[in-house]
Amino acid sequence: MADSETQNATTTDDHQLTDALEAVEHALGQLDDCSEKEREALAADIRSLHDMLDKLRGGKVHIAVFGEISTGKSALINALVGKEVADVSIRGGWTKDVWHVPWEADGYEVPGFEDSGVVLLDTPGLNEVDGAARTEMSRDTAERADLVLFVTDSDLNETEYSALVELASGHKPILLVVNKTDLYTEEQLDDLLTLFRGSRLAGIVEPENIVCVAADPRPVEYHIESPGGQVRKEWREPEPDIGALRARILEVLAHDGSDLIALNATMFAADRSDRVGALRVQMRADRATSIVWSYAVVKSLAVSLNPGAVLDVLGGTAVDAAMVATLGKVYGIEITTANARQLVTSILKAAGWVMLGEAVVSYVSSFFKGLTWGGSTAISALPQGAAAGYGSYIVGQAARYYFEHGASWGEKSAKRVVSRILENTDKQSVIDHLRTEIKSKLSENRYSAK
Numbered sequence: 001m002a003d004s005e006t007q008n009a010t011t012t013d014d015h016q017l018t019d020a021l022e023a024v025e026h027a028l029g030q031l032d033d034c035s036e037k038e039r040e041a042l043a044a045d046i047r048s049l050h051d052m053l054d055k056l057r058g059g060k061v062h063i064a065v066f067g068e069i070s071t072g073k074s075a076l077i078n079a080l081v082g083k084e085v086a087d088v089s090i091r092g093g094w095t096k097d098v099w100h101v102p103w104e105a106d107g108y109e110v111p112g113f114e115d116s117g118v119v120l121l122d123t124p125g126l127n128e129v130d131g132a133a134r135t136e137m138s139r140d141t142a143e144r145a146d147l148v149l150f151v152t153d154s155d156l157n158e159t160e161y162s163a164l165v166e167l168a169s170g171h172k173p174i175l176l177v178v179n180k181t182d183l184y185t186e187e188q189l190d191d192l193l194t195l196f197r198g199s200r201l202a203g204i205v206e207p208e209n210i211v212c213v214a215a216d217p218r219p220v221e222y223h224i225e226s227p228g229g230q231v232r233k234e235w236r237e238p239e240p241d242i243g244a245l246r247a248r249i250l251e252v253l254a255h256d257g258s259d260l261i262a263l264n265a266t267m268f269a270a271d272r273s274d275r276v277g278a279l280r281v282q283m284r285a286d287r288a289t290s291i292v293w294s295y296a297v298v299k300s301l302a303v304s305l306n307p308g309a310v311l312d313v314l315g316g317t318a319v320d321a322a323m324v325a326t327l328g329k330v331y332g333i334e335i336t337t338a339n340a341r342q343l344v345t346s347i348l349k350a351a352g353w354v355m356l357g358e359a360v361v362s363y364v365s366s367f368f369k370g371l372t373w374g375g376s377t378a379i380s381a382l383p384q385g386a387a388a389g390y391g392s393y394i395v396g397q398a399a400r401y402y403f404e405h406g407a408s409w410g411e412k413s414a415k416r417v418v419s420r421i422l423e424n425t426d427k428q429s430v431i432d433h434l435r436t437e438i439k440s441k442l443s444e445n446r447y448s449a450k
């Protein structure tokens, strides 16, 4: 089914649509080798990419109605659709969720799609009190939309202006809809339009995309005179005046419809790809950091409680090999225990530490001078423990680099990478951290002071 839908889009002559489909599919494909946890963290992005794919395959044009509270966004949707589909209220912050409604748009169809259509998206107002999450939701919708109707009912305030600037960076057409024109005199309206068509919105909203409407004009009082000369007063509700907006939307769709959805999907996919990539890098880095620390602490403790083993420990033990194998998994790389041991040995060699375990110990010992905590065994064992932990920390950092570069040292040699890590590591803070961890773990251990 998915394939036949793809076919639907690709049978159009429009390469841009095919490219857009590929871009979205590629962004989703990136997620194939994500772990369960990464998928959970990326759930919103995955969902929005799937939505984008459905939208693209179905040839749906999304028009988001965006703007400050009470500017008449919902009323505008009612006026466009021609019936009361949205709740309109004098109370600001009335619309709480993004919701959508199909719009027949004078029968407009995206070329090449049998079942295409236009969808209007109503959004909660910008800058609503306590509505940060809703504002975010509105921005997200506007970001995915192909065309934005930005509704205002007066001169732009700071929030509206910055929202417009932000929207303009999405490179999609923005129609600035000046609503409630029934409340202005012709002169006032002229002033407002002169302001909007001036330099302030240059490059943000094209002058031809600034349109005036009255989505829900106030009732007007009519004085009706009967043939007998009696005057009767009657309130009548004028029809919405949205002709200019309707015409401009249809013009933009006719001119750019399929290009708009293709371009928009491509940019959206590129943006999400970057985000997915960055988030995955961040998550892997966080996970790797915590693995390295926990193994370094395990190693420190093992040596503190069994001090004679220090040289052996620095020579590459099961603990380091297990750490390296676990790190490999974080980066989606399976590595055998034998290979993990080999990698540990090569990192230690690169550090010049294979035969120099004691030098590390004596270096680390200097950080423990004056320490007066605990029983004698633990005190004398602490420097060795921290030294071993420091060694594991360095091995872990080097292994991370190796896995981050697809199980390779990249352009550099292991020696270069390890020297860089040694140069950039704040030894004292690593050892301080390990020392604190060992102390707290040993104090939890009731046999430690014996």
Ligand SMILES: Nc1nc2c(ncn2[C@@H]2O[C@H](COP(=O)(O)OP(=O)(O)OP(=O)(O)O)[C@@H](O)[C@H]2O)c(=O)[nH]1
Pocket (backbone or CB within 6 Å): 068, 069, 070, 071, 072, 073, 074, 075, 076, 087, 088, 089, 090, 091, 092, 093, 094, 095, 096, 123, 124, 125, 126, 179, 180, 181, 182, 183, 213, 214, 215, 216, 217, 218
């Ligand atoms: N005079 C006049 N009032 C209008 C017009 N359009 C909307 N209104 C009124 O403005 C108020 C707010 O309209 P809504 O459509 O609920 O505004 P909204 O932007 O959707 O508001 P939120 O959902 O709260 O952000 C209502 O009282 C509408 O009747 C118009 O063209 N002229």
Ligand SMILES: [Mg+2]
Pocket (backbone or CB within 6 Å): 073, 074, 075, 087, 088, 094, 095, 122, 123
């Ligand atoms: Mg509303």
